[in-house]
Structure formats: C-alpha cells, structure tokens
Amino acid sequence: MITVILSGGSGSRLWPVSRESYPKQFCEFFDQSFLNNTIERLRPFGTPYIVTLQTMGALTHNAMTQSGIATDRLLLEPLPKNTAAAIALVVHHALQQNLGDEVLGVFPADHLITDVGTFQKAISLGEEIAKNNNVVTLGIQPRYPATGYGYLEVGSQAISTSKTTMPAYPVKKFCEKPNIETAEKFLEAKNHYWNAGIFFFKANHIAKLFEIHMPELWKRIKTIKPDLSNLKSVYSNLMSQSLDYGIMEKLTDGVVCIPGDFGWSDVGSWDELARLQEEKLEISSSANVFSFDAADNFVYSSHDKVIGVSGVDQLIIVDTPDALLVTRRGESQNVKKLVEMMREARLPQADGHSFEVRPWGRFEILSDQANHKVKRLIVEPGRQLSYQEHQKRDEHWTFISGNAEVVLDDKTIAFKPGEQIYIPRGSKHRLRNPGKVPVVIIEVQTGQYFGEDDIKRFQDDYDRV
Template sequence: MKPVILAGGTGSRLWPKSRAALPKQFLALTSEQTMLQETLARLNGVNAQQPIVICNEAHRFLVAEQLRQKDIQHGGILLEPVGRNTAPAIALAALHALASDEDETLLVLAADHLIKDTAQFHQAITKAEKLADEGHLVTFGIVPDCAHTGYGYIKAAKALGDGVAVEQFVEKPDLATAQQYVDSKEYFWNSGMFMFKASRYLEELEKHHPEMLAICKKAIESESKDLDFIRIDADTFATCPDDSIDYAVMEKTAQAAMVPLDAGWSDVGSWSSLWETSEKDENGNVVVGDAILEGVKNSYVNSEGRLISVIGLDDVVVVETKDSIMVAHKDKVQDIKNVVNRLKQEKRPEFEFHREVFRPWGSYDSIDAGARFQVKRITVKPGEKLSVQMHHHRAEHWIVVSGTASVTIGEDTRMVTENESTYIPIGEVHALENPGKIPLELIEVQSGAYLGEDDIVRFSDRYGRTAK
C-alpha cells in the first residue's frame, strides 16, 4: 500500500494562523507536531510504503523541511504547478506510482485532518484494503455524532464485505435535512479519504473524465527530479479541468464502496471545530498560550506571544499572532473568509505571510519598519546559504548576534562572528552562508527608497529559485 498525502491548498478558514504561504497543514494546531507530520505519524503500524506527498510549488520547502524534522522517508514530493483540485492530483500520483512500481493500492489522505483514535483508523484501513483488492473504489464514511451542516454526506446501501456499497453522495445539507440524515442511521460524513488500486482509479477516470486523464498523462511524461521534488510539465497541466475526485469519479462510478470510521475525526475546518475537538476547562474554554479569562465560557483563546485578557464574554474566538488579532463570535467564524478576501483585494501582506517567514535556508522575522527602513531578525540553518543576489534600491547592515557568518561582498569573502557587523551597499552582489554547526542569528537593517521583497536579483541559488 502506498499512501498519497494531499498537502496542497491555501485554506483561509483558520486565519490569522493560517496564511497563503503557511496554510493549516503546516501548523501545529492539535499537538506539538504539524498536521502534516501528524498525518504521516498516524501511518506508523500500517504496512505501507514510503508516501508520495503532493503540494504546490510555493510550499515545497515547507514539506521537505517538515519531513526532515521527523526523519520521515518519502517516495517523492510531487509538485502541482497550479491547483486543479483533487481528481487531477490523485491521477498524477496514480500515474507516478504505476510508472515505478507494480499496481499499488493507494491510500489517499488529506494532510490536515485530525483522527484521535489511531487504532480504529488502522482497522478501517485493513477493511478498506480488502475491498480495494476486489476492484472497488473505497471511501471512508465518518459515523456522525451530530447534525453537521459543514460536511457532505454519503448514503450507505447493502453490506459489501467489511464495508457497504455507496448508494449516493449528497451535498452539504441544511440543518433539518442533516438531522434527518443522522436520525436515519443510513448516512455518514464524507471524509475525503480514499483507497483503491492505482489502475482502477485511472480506469474510472478514463471512463468518466477522459480529457482530464489525457492531460495528466501528457503532463507527467516529462516528469523530472529537482532535489527532493518531482516536477511535471506546467503548461500542459495548466490546461487540465479543475474538479474534485467526488464529482469526477466517486459520484459516477458503479464500484464505490465505503468503510465506516468512528475514530474522533475532524477536518479542523474552522476555529469552532478546533474548539469542539480540543480538551476544555470547567467553563468549556480552550486556552492556548498566555491568557487570563474572567467570566468567560465556551470560548477559544489562542495567543502566539502577547498576553490576552478576555472578560465577560461567551462563545467567542480570540486568536493572536505577531502581526494580527482576530476576534469573532464562535457561530460566525465562517465569515473569516470575507476578511481574508478583503486582505487579498487590498494586497496586504497579512493575506499571504506571517511576520516570520520561512525559507529553505531558515527564516526571517520583520521586527520593525518605517518609511525608509526595515529591521529583520534572520536565522540561517547550519550549512545553508542564501542566494547570491543584489538589490537596486536598498543597502543592508548585518550584525551577527550568535554563530558565524561567511559573507561575500563583490569579490571579497570573509568571516563575521558574534558582535561584529558588515555593510552591503546598494547594487553590490552579495551572499550569506552559515558554515558552522549551530544556527546563525543576525539582525539586518535595510535602508533605502524601496524595501519590497521583489527587489532581489538572484544570480545563483542552491534551491532553484533563480529565473529560468
């Protein structure tokens, strides 16, 4: 069995923690591990091969780093040049698997789901594998514990081995209809997790969406390796239809089967759902970080750094990051998307980035800024190097706080150690490297008429970020 982890998407429902450049699958929301790391750790104890992880271009180094942190071996990080939903992404994984192995059984999982009972999850996988071996396309139906209107539903039909045949997939219902579904005991939440033979999925895709399959085949013909990453033809894939596996295949195939799963599952699709799945105090509150609550009930409070005090409020969500604070009624958190849309329209940086931005070489935190200056705290991982670059509009001063920096300015390279500094004039080609065994920490003061991140001309870069 080969796991396929869908780690694409730039969801906005957990803003301000989740940003376009750091969506929820890369955040530690339900434990000390990120949701991607939890998803992969959940496979321990299952007889599985190294997973294929599918993500978009912008998140490739996040995926590689989070796997490296947990020493997780993988079968490839497959890059989507553009997002085209789950059906094409899974087709790429199936084609890649068939090209390198025999006809594998694929276990398709989202990278951002919570499953509390791992043992029950493993049992459901075993049941699904038997059905997949028989040629069925298997989905996992969540046993509902309430009339939830945020999920699609699956109606079960007759028993089928260790699962059931699928009679119907239905869209997200209104509350009254959802209650009827739950009362009937015939409906299950649609989890968005699947298992099937790679060849069977492609056969059904050929039958129901042949254009999509043809484009995916053509795009992956020119598959190439780049560091840990598998690249496909971007121009070809851009022409692929955008469709989910549910619409493209599962709702149309006659071979859909379902295995019920009752394992404390959640897609953590909103702050209210995160409150629902978290351990609460005697007043029904969930508190993460530094907070003082007085007369507060049934609320979720999450502080990244600063002290939050909440007084006399019930059913609220308060989330603080280094650059933003979000306060919402728990029943209105779905409207966060309206705020995120406004941030995008106004081209505010809070839409895409946190104040601390992660790069393949480390990270930088923009700690202060003014009309003609910006101050950053830069961390460079041991052995890593920033690109050889130049700026047209800004000069930079670097002060090393800890570690040792190898600094190249023009033709000159020298070592800069703790409490030493250096200066890079406007227009000078330069590079920064950490040759040591500990993280390099430095303060960068930028000054000039324009300080945007797009004022970077890269001449060489070990991470493939120079212009093609």
C-alpha cells in the first residue's frame, strides 16, 4: 500500500498557537506534532508521500527529517486547490511509476488517534477491501450530534471480509454537514458515522472515477510532467474542490465503510483540547498555573510563564509570546471570527508568529522597532544560511552556543560562544554550522528597513536564489 498524508489547512481554529504560517499539523500539543504522530502510526505500512503547499515546505521537510523518512516523498503544491487536486496529483504520480494496481491510503495530517492498534487493523482491512475495486472509508462512531462534520449513512448488512471482529458496511450515501435537528436524527438512527476524510482505493480505480466525475481536472492533471516542471502552470488552471464533493457524493455503489472509534479527534477547537485534557490525555503546555477559587478553566501556554487564575470559571486562556486568547468554554468556535477581525485590521499576529521556520533552522523576533530589529537564530547541525547581502541594514552577531563558521566576503572565520562580528550592509556573508549541536546567535539589525525582502542571494542550498 502507498500511504498518502494530506497536510493542508489554514490554521485559524486553534489561534494563537496555530496560524496560517504555522498550521495545526505542526503544533506539538502531544509531545510531538500531529504530522509526526501521523507518520509514526503509518510507519508499518511504508514510507508515506506527504502533499503540502510550497509555503509549508521547510516545516514539512523538518518534520520528515525528525521522523527519519526520505524527503523525496514530499510533493509541494504551488497553490491550495483542496483535496481532489492533491489526491489526483498523487494518483497521477503513481500511474507514471506503473503502480496502478497499488492501493492508496489517504490520511489527514492533523488528526489525533489514541487507539493506534485498532486503527492499524482498520487500515489493513481497508487495503484488503480496496483491492477488489472498492472505495473504502473509515467512519467514526459519533459521540454527539455534531454539525461540523459530514456523515456516512451505511446499510444494515455487513459485507464479508477476513476480519470477523471488525465489520464493514456498504455506504448508502455521503451526507453534507447537517443542521442540529438532522444531526440528532443521525445519532438516533445509529447507522450514520462521521466522515473522517480517510480513504483507500486502487490507483487505477480512482483514476477511472476522476475520469468519469471530474474529467476536466483529471485531463489537466495528466499533463503534469514527471519532473513536475509544469506543475505551477497546471495548478493555476485547476478548480478548487474536495474529493467528497467531486467524486464521493456521486457514487451509488462500490463504497464501503469501516466504522470505529479509534480514539479519534480532529482537535478542531480549544474546547476539544479542553475535553481531551479532562479525559486525562496529557497536553504539552509550558504554563505554570496557580488557581484560587476558580473551576473548570483550561489554561495553555506555548512558553514558560507563570499564570494566576482567580475567581473565574469555565474560561479558556491561551498564551503565546505575541498574542493572548481569552474566551468562555463552549465559545471557542468564534476564534475564527476573531482572526478575521485581526486580518481586516492588518495585524501580523493574525497569520504569522514571532518566529519563522527556515530550511536551515528557525529564528525568533525578540524586538522590532523603527531603528532596530533583534532576532535569535538557531542553525541546525550541518546546515547553513544562503550566501547573501543586504542593502538597507547592518548586522551585529553575538554567538551564544555551538561552534559556528562565518563566510564574510569570501573569507571563512570560526567563532565560539561569547564572540561577536559586525557585518556592514553590502557585505556578502553567510552563517554555517559545521558541528553536531545547534548554533544559537543573537542578531541585532540596525538601519531604517528590516524586511525579509532586503536579501540578495548568491548561493543557496535550498534553491531560493
């Protein structure tokens, strides 16, 4: 089986931790990121392909490196075009490699699964059923009448499989997200399951379904060259549509659901994280919380901070270095509205963090004023920044930890912690980490303009020249 992880998403529901520049799949609420957790539970089924946006390339590359998987399985979309285009891209890639008879397993990157053993058994069963030219999906046993998920209506007669302890049922239809009255009826009927967006199908079978139900998209996808050199031009002409809407809702037979619980959650809100914590799932928060005469509050911090809570109940408090969220429990779905308000006000905190991840490591903005900017840079072992120059700023580097090398106007200089270097504007320079531990420096920029576009690159290991 070829496993495929779809790693998209805009990142606004769990603001301020998740943002457009650092969406949910990269957040580490449970010791490691959702994406790394997804990679780990799929490991028994081989190395996955990961489909994500080019803007998420560095983040995804780092996650793959952390999990020890080959980065040649990374497919970067130039534009967001929803799940149909992403899956069609992988299908086309598989057919180009003569893998049409292989089963593809498609998984979202940002879901939580706590019953991994049962989940993996369901994956094996899904592969088995899909080999007979069926489309297979996993259905989640609903816990309450949710209006935020699509549903699967299944038949009453289980199909015959090799696993008698794990039933599978024919899908009668895919149902759109319901209103509350309809969701209550679905829950009472006991033959409706949440649609988790997990699918299994043979590559050549889903290709035929694309040909039938989304012929224009499939026609364009088939023109993509093996080296992906025309990917951007093809994508610019694709419609944005989900696989559910484009194909699944149109199928009348040959679709099978494997229902289960799997300890599944899409962790789609702060209220859901609070519920998970109440169920004794450990959340990786750095907050040191002191509470007096307060009950049922959920407090989270992405960095070490002492937080005192007194005389309030049923609050959600989320703290990051540059933003703070306070809302009532049961109201966290309105966070998206707050983000939209911030975007209208053109606040950078709506979509961006005070830190950014780069292929060589990351940097954090410590101070950003009219006449100076201060950053902390962390360069991973064996990596280096581009050989570059600036026209509008000078830079002063102080080395904090690790042994570094600086190339300044073609001259290489070694530095150790406690030393400094001045880099005047117009000088070609780069920072390199030849060691085995991260290099940390404090960079002080002086001048009148500090935008990231004031970089002229002469050489770059990551094709950014």
